[in-house]
Amino acid sequence: MMQDTITIRGARLHNLKNITLSIPKNKLVVFTGLSGSGKSTLAFDTLCKESQRQYFESAGMVTYQQKPSVERIEGLSPSISIDQHLTNHSPRSTVGTATEVFTYLRVLFARIGIQPCPVCARAVPPSHHLGGVEVWNDDTADDTGEEIATYPCPYCGAGVPELGMANFSFNKPEGACPTCTGLGMVYTANLSLLIDPALSISSGGVIRWSSPEITRHSETLKLAAKHFGFVFEPATPIGEYTQEQRDLLLYGVHSREFHRHYPHVEPPQNVNQGRFEGIVPNLMRRYEERAQDADYRERLEQLMLMQTCPDCQGSRLRSESRGVTIAGSNIIDVSGIPFTTLRTWVEGLPEVVPVEERDIIQPIIEDLSERIRRLIDVGAGYLTMERSSPTLSAGEAQRLKLAALLGSDLTGMMYVLDEPTVGLHQRDTGRLIGVLRQLRDLGNTVLVVEHDLDMIRAADHVIDFGPGAGRHGGQIVAAGTPGEISAFPASSTGGYLSGRVAIPGSRRRPGNGQHLVIRGAREHNLKDVTVGIPLGTLTAVTGVSGSGKSSLMLDVLDRAARQHFNGAAEAPGKHDAIDGWQHLDKIISIDQGSIARSSRSNAATYTDAFSPIRQVFAETPEASRRHLAPGHFSFNAPGGRCERCKGTGTLIVNMHFLPDIEVRCPVCEGRRFKPEVLAVQYRGHDIAAILEMTIEEALAVFVDVPAVAARLSLMSEVGMGYLQLGQPANTLSGGEAQRIKLAKELARRTTGRTLYLLDEPTTGLHPADVANLLALLQRLVDGGNTVVVIEHQVDVIHAADWIIELGPEGGEAGGYVIAEGPGRSDQ
16 A cells, blocks of 8 residues: 655754654645755755665665665655756757757758758748759868758759758757857957057057067067058057057957958068067967866956857857748747747747648647747746856756656656745746646645745645754754644744734835936847936845846846956946946945855855964964964865865765765765864864854854954854855855855945845745845945845845836846836835
8 A cells, every 4th residue: 555645754864853754745745944944954865865765776776875864764756856956057058958949949940941042042942842853962061071961942953952950050060150169159359458558569558468578579560560561669659559550469460450451462471571460369369279278268268358259140050040931030030039929939830831831840839839838837938048058047947947847747756846936926936836736736746945935825735844044953843734834833934924923124215316327228138228226225126037137137237347347358238328337336246156166165265264263273272282384274285184085075986887986085084184183172173073063053163253253143144054164165055155155245344335236135045034134235235335136035125225127027028127116114
């Protein structure tokens, strides 16, 4: 007889306090509670990992995955976990390729696309339309070296290329734009970082030339000018150069820019005759030649600007592929429309294509329409296929994974999701809840780690963790229906569900009378938006998913600010101007990107709290007796670290044809340091024990050390008190990484003229934690700074001094400012 519950006995992993509980199967179950209370530990690190381990063992497969710290789990189902970690950072991946919708479109365009004849330019249908026409190989080859598989144009007889799916892929040579190799973007030199127009070459006008280089290149430039019949004087300020002199310096004698001045003069053949490469070609050549040296290329990228490819205009495809159309649209046009509009276009194709093609496309249209419908159902209908995968938020990436699951008719599964409402407007949450109920109704158990009150109210069963975070959590506070949780007095979640507890609003501030005004923003779906942000306020930018919030604040404002204040290479999104920079001295943008990809970085090192901690240990009498300096207490440098594991605490064992496994270092037993370093203690704790403490526990140890306490206090205030100091940074969620960044920035001295820009800072926070975060943001504004948050959380919007709402819908139907004005005052 099958169990109708999953029973967990004695779960003790991380902060779990020997938990025993039953989870009803075939229900929508929500795990909730304060951040760090143990929800994810039980859901992902215990349930999912044990399910996977048992599955592999039952299939007779060798697995080196350790059993989680739990006595027993009964009634466990095969599990599929959908977390928020972005796994695809490739710039070649897009929403279209990740969802395979673009693959179906490539089939459509290869089968029924109409292309212009390369000779007479008339529209030529695919070869199967021409009935019995012979297809032959051309004698020539394209620029990929492949022989061109052509057929005769019915109007002029010229050879028309037979196009396949590869011709519509920007990841294949047959389809990729040759200039940008299918990336859609190219690097160009940032001239403002290469030359100073006010200076001459002799006085350092070429910023990165050394004295010997100035002498050598000046002589070559004079020889080049002599060769072409004009004068080049290195003592003249660069800003006074003629166009030909400027083009010679910047682009060299073999460039198209300089050749236009002397089209009939052969350029010099060697340096002694005046062969000058040019500042810009020299930079780009060195960048291309060091393709395998990431550090070197990263240094050069600081001297460059990323710009749209001039040949394909960012479309990624070569011109021949862009010329193919279906119903008057090419594949680039179709890739740029949101899924909600794309579905209408796809389903309307049978009415606009020739009758003889309907049988060909019908199976494709049916599958394609179903895939698009699932994407719309999970709240991703505003996305376009051309959107680059690395630009997706964690919530968007998770919803794309969820859409793929909806095509499965599997039953008896356990689906585990990590905050699927992240980034969703409340209006879209209802549709997502419907999707999760679909999975449940198929006979699956749907387990959701969530803080959103609407999702909690929609659950069949709720398990509330707490009562606190970190070592203060790890217990089950309450379990039952949402109504039962609401009535339970000890449940913090129940207080917010019932309305007994609410996040306080604030007295509305009028601001300092100055504004930062964005004019004519047109990036992505923005419709020539002009909007003002009152300085000295907490401003919330909100709107439905895909309405243009991130395009306006991150792609336009943030990039423009980075360029204005820091000379950043990345060009801002399309806009006319931004007024009001003079009222600010800097911008601090805090997104949810990872703070590090290395396991050697952690909260303590990233926020600079570890340096004063090492100093404290180095100043102890025992450290002095052993002649230990602060560097000996670092696991990232030779000296005090365990050299067997190089301070990581673990070793990687190569299993040859099996996956590598990670084992504890046998020398330091996972403690990272040499015995003589671990012999030094501060208040009864060695340095390894400090790294194993939570931020709250470490704060109690270093409460009398201002340099440490100040940083740890800020991390606690942003809701990270439960986090272990030594937890690797590459294991943090997007929300955790963002709050660590916020704590680091708050530790800096503020001038009262800073603009803080935060992208959904409440991600992963329980309502009680949101209240603490809001208090911190209000303190920043009270200090004269300006805080702008992109948010859907209603309590944050309620607490804002000023609200900007975009919409009315997502995608092409969005991009307008539909409302802006003061928030509601509590007084």
